[in-house]
Amino acid sequence: MKIAYAQMKIAAGHPDVNTKKILQLIDKAQKGKADVVIFPEMAVAGLMIGNTWQQESFIEDCWEYGEDIILASKKNLTVVFGNIELSDDSGFNAIFSARNKRLTCTPVDAGLSRYADDSDNYFSFIIKGKRYNVGCIFNNENFHFKGKMDFCINFYSEPFSIDRDFFFNSPGCPTIRIGLTGIQNTGKTIHSFNGGSAVFNSRGEVVQLTEPFEECLNFVELEEIDKMPALELPEVSETEKIYRAISFGVKEFLEQIGIKKVVIGVSGGIDSAVAAALYTQAVGAENVILVNMPSVFNSATTKGLSEQLAKNLGCKYYVVPIQESVDWTVKQLEERGIEVSNFVKENIQARDRSARILAAIAASVGGVFTCNANKAETTVGYATLYGDEAGFLSALADLWKYQVYDLARYMNEKIYKFEAIPQGIIDIVPSAELSTAQNVDEGKGDPLKYPYHDYLLRAFAEDNLTPEDILGWYVSSQVEDNIGCENGLVEKYFPTAQDFIADLERWWKQFMGMGVAKRIQSPPILAVTDEPYGVEQESQNCLHFTRAYLELKERLLAN
């Protein structure tokens, strides 16, 4: 028996688009003489359809498109696909099997519920006069089938994450893992899907593997699976995975919203340079506009690096100074008796760049502008709302600063194969250049010391740790080991317990306070980990220290 499986790109919320593609693939599978063709979970509606689940007419629409697929099944070709099952005017996620224009799946008459008891999760096919029991497994969930299965289908719908290892719990029979590609989103979070489809033999070894992020229709003879040689899984570095996922994600997202032109503010710093290099690869230099927007605080160094970057990438490049506008804003306020502090002047610069210049250029060219904030900045709100926190997408906001640097080096070495991102940008101290206190030529920059704060903030953001945990480790000199940063940094950055505590409280306050407030209004974030912002609901409840923390701190400072 010949099985075809379609690792296809699914457009969430577009049953018309998906069904058209499925019908084409059914034809292709038949031409390839398949007996069964398998499509992903929720292939008709898409997985992340948000509150569209509540639109009865949408649910019925998906069901009706599903009927087209059923009618396209052949006398000699069983079609297995995921779609919404109707139930009392609402819907649920189900798997369907059809042959000869009729639904054939058992035991559930009209569809196999995604959430049925595990023991119900099997189909029974009759193909060429032989009955096959086909178990269904969802993602890496548990299964326990009542009888022996002839083969299994593993519907694999996990979005891409660098945190997820390749995992397969073999049911002891040949198994087709069917994944999907494309991007889907929950509003604030954009997930990419890298496919991950594969064929496993009865011993759980991989014998056929698909290219990540690519669509394909593969074939395999069921009877051959246990005779095929086991494949080695390709070794892929974390940075390469990140590069693939992000360049795929931005390209797909732009396609989805129907936009070609991308405007990027480039400061001469690492984040905007990596964004520029990424988007240039994804949509082509002819579609990327780089804009440098200096004020009096921007050094000749970073202005030169920006220009060099634009030259290297071959993008259109504008220099649009903001000083006159910033001065004018300050003048308008001061004339009315409103005092404008230096700190306020910093944020005026940031907003002037994004909301005045970049947004206007993007709108004028029918494009979008990007938000280049990394995960450390996003965690503590070290960015200005309507300023550098603005944009159509935050493509780097699930990457810690060290991962942004890794990506820069990776792209220079493997993608551009020359110093497209000038080494000067990689070497310069990270700085917002919004005041004389952030003068890069004097080695001054951001208050975030990334080699330490990347890891401290990761402990807050991804591991749900709090100052109580961190200070506990400080007492036993285990901070670096536990958060994963280089040894010696705590002593280097914080000579006294007081220094350590002041820093800890500063960033915890930002994380619980302005960090949350700004993330509520931030652009969508492209996810590459299991813990991107936007997935977990964050309440804006401001600063709290546990009593155990306060007691520990008091004891520590009393010594």
Place this chain on the structure above:
Amino acid sequence: MKIAYAQMKIAAGHPDVNTKKILQLIDKAQKGKADVVIFPEMAVAGLMIGNTWQQESFIEDCWEYGEDIILASKKNLTVVFGNIELSDDSGFNAIFSARNKRLTCTPVDAGLSRYADDSDNYFSFIIKGKRYNVGCIFNNENFHFKGKMDFCINFYSEPFSIDRDFFFNSPGCPTIRIGLTGIQNTGKTIHSFNGGSAVFNSRGEVVQLTEPFEECLNFVELEEIDKMPALELPEVSETEKIYRAISFGVKEFLEQIGIKKVVIGVSGGIDSAVAAALYTQAVGAENVILVNMPSVFNSATTKGLSEQLAKNLGCKYYVVPIQESVDWTVKQLEERGIEVSNFVKENIQARDRSARILAAIAASVGGVFTCNANKAETTVGYATLYGDEAGFLSALADLWKYQVYDLARYMNEKIYKFEAIPQGIIDIVPSAELSTAQNVDEGKGDPLKYPYHDYLLRAFAEDNLTPEDILGWYVSSQVEDNIGCENGLVEKYFPTAQDFIADLERWWKQFMGMGVAKRIQSPPILAVTDEPYGVEQESQNCLHFTRAYLELKERLLAN
């Protein structure tokens, strides 16, 4: 037996603050000779604590504060309160009962699970030598107790909503309903809690009622409840409810984030005028700064109305023109060969006002600026990101335009008792005044015809209806009846089916497209209905029409 119940304000995520208040109220209850004092569900941690649930140290912190409350219970005073129950290092929502410094609740040893079987939802107290069986009911959920209850506690934790009727399903015994006040949020949505605590007799009649949105500690003798006279529920209009909830909500939210000064851009239109009147009432005229920011498109009419509004409210008033800055931005772009269309110029104005002027003034005075978008605008994204869509809070974004007008008239009549919001602002055509096409003096304004679109968009946003439903009603001349707008409007606004369809598709496209995209980056929204934006997850999946809609449209246009 004397029962005290504390309708208290709960600070989500702040067990220290809540516990301090609970301990004070326990003392007060004892002084009042209560035998039992009842606190709300999750009184220690707060209900909406988002992903803080995943911080082990926070969960343990709440548990330890709960121990303080247990230790504060007296020999003659049972304390019933909601808190997080520990379970394998995670937590769940539970009710606790303590007496004489020890937990006393049964049948669950250490807490009564919020999610236990209904039949388990009772305590057993021994007070003055007598055993009382006390049933627990959560919100308006079903209950079925195994035996007869001596009285019930109804933990009522629903946030305020104008859609929710007063409802009580009597268990046939005296019942204390205990609610909470304050605000809690899920990030994008700010919910207010109006309390709603009450005492019901065995027949289900109200015999004691608390003031909405106010904290109080009330007492009642259990044996008296069935002898007390039944109370009439006060009649409160929808607009009065909305006014109370919003003025409470903005005041509480400002308090929570520790901000006093509020900056409001006033255009001479209704939304900003209502915002100005609301905030002035909530935080005092001395804390409100109104800013009019005219361009060449702003009429003398609206400039005059803005000034009059500021005079009436007694707020500080600035006029900060934006034309020079807008011209400068256009010049900077055009000098670089970038063509700037009139539409782009409109959005440049909107961003210049919020991101350049309002944000700078707010930061300079240590305050915030408001977003005044209503629900119709929010639904279709008829507002500019980083422009009029920006701000610290959208206090009006759960109100349709007609509700904003109702609120204006209500405040003039009942709160200010004079035309604080000038009648001219109520009478003028709604207009963004961003181009000559929106000249108010010529009666031109917004593309939204609110008497119709308010209701069409409500059908999309609150009732999950789609063009398929609306066009079906159009065919049978039932649109107005079904969406609830005035009769005759469809014919008035749309002479032909083509006109009707073009309008329907225009706003559906906006609702599914830019509406979603902008809401992802919008400020938090103060909820007054069951269907505010931010509660349901919205995926950005762009435009889709069902096949049934497209077929219906084709048939209709063929005729």
